[in-house]
Amino acid sequence: MIPEEIPRAFYGLRMGIMHPEPQLPDMVKMLQAIASSLRLYICIDALDGCLAIHRAKLLDSLRQILENSLHTRIFITGRPHIRAEIEKHLAGGVVTASISLRKDDIRGCLRLRLDEDEIPGAMDEGLVRDIMEKIPENMSEMYVDQ
Secondary structure (H helix, E strand, O other): OOOOHHHHHHHHHHOOOOOOOOOHHHHHHHHHHHHOOOOEEEEEOOHHHOOHHHHHHHHHHHHHHHHOOOOEEEEEEEOHHHHHHHHHHOOOOOOEEEEOOOHHHHHHHHHHHHHOOOOOOOOOHHHHHHHHHHHHHHOOOEEEEO
16 A cells, blocks of 8 residues: 555645655655555665765655664665765664775776777777776775665
8 A cells, every 4th residue: 555645745746736846855754654664675876976965965864764664774885985974864773884896807897898899999008008907996995884
């Protein structure tokens, strides 16, 4: 059964009563309604790509959802520099795990992509060599929160 908050919100959108798209507080209410009766999994990839002001609002909203549902699980990926921010907003509900890519795996992926290049000869050997050396060296550690 669909919680009544969801059809009500979409009816309001369709009738022009609400903003043209659901706002964050509306989405939080809908997710809380779902989470009250079902196990809910929320996945957010590359949170570090979100502007800091929006990240804080999103993380506070996720905290509200977690506070009202013991069955909700959140999976977040991002770069290490936002780990403290996540832990601050989701205090007590965070388990972190660092994931490091092996440079050989990165090189293999790059080699595969370069070999699939549809414009052969577009890059000289110096550029290919730079790509194969510099990208694996500059890849930063990623992590996940659960």
